[in-house]
Amino acid sequence: MSAPSASLAQGASAPARPAKRRFDRKKWAPYIFISPFFILFAVFSLFPLLFSIYLSFNQWEAASGVEAMQWVGLDNYKYALSDPWFLRSLGNTVWLALASGVPQHLVAIPLAAFIHNSFKRSRNLVIGIYFLPFITSSVAIAMVFNTLFSRDYGQINVLLEWCASLPLVGGLFPAESIDWLGSSLFIKPAVAFVIFWRYLGWNLVLYLSALQVIPKDLYEAATIDGASTRQQFWYITLPQLRPMIYLAVTLTIMGNLQLFEEPFVLVAESSGVSQSVMTTAIFVYKTAFSSGDFGTASAISWLLFLIIASTTWVNNRIFSRNERREAK
């Protein structure tokens, strides 16, 4: 309400102002408008990142001051690479990344195609339900799964027992209670399942958004040519989804190689089997904040970064090579 009168008042006084000044304002305004982002980015992301490169070449204990920092060159990297725990954490990370990541896409793609084709009115409800785990706190979720996975009183074992008592198919299920989070054999699949559960909806939504832009004529033409639903999925949907598959797989690779929260909260640190889901990101945290060795921790985090970057690069190569082959 006051806006027009105020701008009128300014308009009235405008001619008195030198024209050059107004021109300058317009020139500088955008820089001022974008500066908060760049200032915050420089102070809280870029500087810390550069500092951590420097830190990774130094020996430094958290307890002593910054003056106690000592240049050691590549020693931290050598130490990390020869540390069996680092290699084990990498193995754990890759195991969890694959076991939770591969099924995510294998389920999300057909699921998205089916929802896209067969759901009309209840569509948003179904998508919402599958997406729900993605927006909730991983800590709260991990707490619930902790009780659900419990050996003697967990709902999952109770359900499995019930399945095992069924006629005919019962033999497929384990007859004895499984100590999901307490045995080194089952803890990895259990953690991988929670991650799968949490991110399936996210991938589903990505694929659904890509399905919406596939031209309908392709399917119409295929139907006229007599192609079955299955053939349409293989020869139209999948190839058309390729760019999104590339993006979604890339996001999964980047996210899964830095897994931290789910295994960190799901498994009590003190328990013996916690080592088998200790990911590299958790190892970085422990090296820094439990052992106080910030230099080595920084070196490990840069090694992990290199692994993430090169995996993403390889993924990129694989996708672009397939594309070229297809073009031929």
Added chain:
Amino acid sequence: MKTTRWTAYAMVAIGALIMVAPFYFMFVFATHTSAEIYSLPPPRWFGTALLNNLELLQERLPFWRNIGISLYVALMTTALTLFFCSLGGYAFAMYEFRFKQPLFTLVMASMIIPSFMNMIPTFMLMDFLGWLDQPRALYVPGAAGALGIFLMRQYIGTAIPKDLIEAARIDGCGEFAIYWRVVLPLIGPAMGTLGLITFINSWNNFITPLVVMRSVENYTIPLALRSMQAPNNTEWGALMTGAAIAVLPLLLMFFVASKRLIEGLTQGAVKG
């Protein structure tokens, strides 16, 4: 043909049940004592121990203060993000200036920095600034994000005609006044989406508080809940009550605005 179709529907339904079940059990467990949760058969329907659990929760934790800290940090982050990102997005959408393209590329590139890379240096920086154990260590670094700038640029670029800005300028409106009086009132939907995303991310953030917060009084809610998890004697009932209360606001927000939220997030992932 018909049967495969129904199998598919059944599988989607079973999947949906698996997605919802943990939430259901979270709320069921919140109304049971630890002893009841760990009994056979485990509870499947709501019990009567909710008030009891709430009391226990407040005994073990400064629970409402933790909720308050989380709320304060999330609201501050959201308010600052909305202001800075709409301002920055507006500049990228409506102005022509030197280095515009490289600067925008830099904004996008900042998205690929993995969050764990900043863990150690952030701790040291906060230590240096004397911000350890202070809420501002959480909301200041989170005050402007690349995703927000991107979403705002997209929305402002398509929703607001350049002529409108030019008209305001001819009327003698100052550059900031144009943003404040012309642009801001017109971008409500985008602000709503970005606000939701920012609030949820801040509320759920775990790694940064884990690294910078020190005392239980200043813990955000995910951190406070985790601190209740003891090796031997965890009060699971109280913990579930806490987890349920922490998740409830997000669930409500999601039910109100799930469509907009999902669209905003995917738009960010599928950046053109």
